[in-house]
Amino acid sequence: MNQVIPDYLKPTIDEIDKKINETKSLLSDPIVSEIASEEIKKLEQEKTELLSSTNYELPTMNSIDSPDAKYDNRNLFVEIRGAAGGDEAKLWGEDLLNMYIKFAQIQGWKYFQEEPLVVKINGRGAYGKLKYESGVHRVQRVPSTESSGRIHTSTATVAIMPELDDIDVQINPVDIEEQFYRAGGKGGQNVNKVSSAVRLIHLPTNTVVTCQDERDQNKNRVKALNRLRQILWEKEQDKQIAELSAERLSQIGTGMRNEKIRTYNFLQDRVTDHRLEQNFHNIQKIMDGNIGEIINALQEKYTVTN
Known part of the structure; x- marks a missing residue:
């Protein structure tokens, strides 16, 4: 996992980044482009050495861009x-x-x-x-x-x-409406005479999940909750992906x-x-x-x- 830059180093790093960006604007000038290029290399080397001293890992593009x-x-x-x-x-x-x-x-x-x-x-x-x-x-x-x-x-x-x-998807219990009903089989037959089937409604997103696979209400509830967690995870991943260029x-x-x-x-x-x-x-x-x-x-x- 990438470490956070220590607070005491942030002003120095920000100043180096500012100098690098300012110097890059000179690269298009044929008269000073060579000098500017060398200066950028020195600044980047200085930044690398500072970050290395804190064991900070430069983030890879993959770690930044791949949400999953x-x-x-x-x-x-x-x-x-x-x-x-x-x-x-x-x-x-x-x-x-x-x-x-x-x-x-x-x-x-x-x-x-x-x-x-x-x-x-x-x-x-x-x-x-x-x-x-x-x-x-x-x-x-x-x-x-x-x-x-x-x-x-x-x-x-x-x-x-x-x-x-x-830990991956935290769901606030107050955001879930739980409903229990009798599981029905094909042709209208009752699979179970007790209310073992579960319907979960995630109120903030209006996501509805049902489960009647098991005869036990609690097992169906666990399965439904896991399914809800997957759906919410997918929505969050799609949101993050949509924000990428x-x-x-x-x-x-x-x-x-x-x-x-x-x-x-x-x-x-x-x-x-x-x-x-x-x-x-x-x-x-x-x-x-x-x-x-x-x-x-x-x-x-x-x-x-x-």
Whole structure:
């Protein structure tokens, strides 16, 4: 974690920065540009030595610009969301989820199916590896259910979220309205005759979360609270990303859910990552979880050094 500049050094550092900025204005003058350049180097060296004496780390662009970098070593959740294309889109979403499960197996990570289209993956550095998978994944193929051989285009949205705790997202209890009701099954049957289902309403953002997975009310409440925490975290991340400049966005990768990031063309045996502007072949191998080459290329693209 970057250290704060000691108060006693701030006036000196500010004065050096002021001199550097003033001297930079002289670089456009051919008569004094060489002298100005040398002066800037001396000032920057002086600043570096002062900061080194306090063990202060010069912040990297990545630490400044990537709001979620601190979560890179966390476990994660993969969630497949709203897809366009009917039944084929649902099948595509399932195929994507299986691709990430197989990748986790290759990495030696553990995974747990939370819901039909949600899986939790436990592994050191898991979020840092998969966070760039967030976005819209488009597929072009002939569905197994298509008898006429017509090519369908469908999409599925992938959301990659780190495992969070109370420290990451603090929710004031007074901001939550809790409602309890009986969980209902298909066809109107009662799953539980007691009010085990939970609905949480986050009043400041009007965010509503429900859970009736478990027969136990408290377990449903914990699950709903965790889900609410994830939604609020996403909103905060999106807010921070929206505040970044276009140049910084291109450097760090947004991870925005509405960003069209990849196309899978089965007929041409090709996967195109639009951020990398690069094609990857052997699509079946990729769907079998061998996405390491793509992930490594994305990490290399978005790794910013000092």
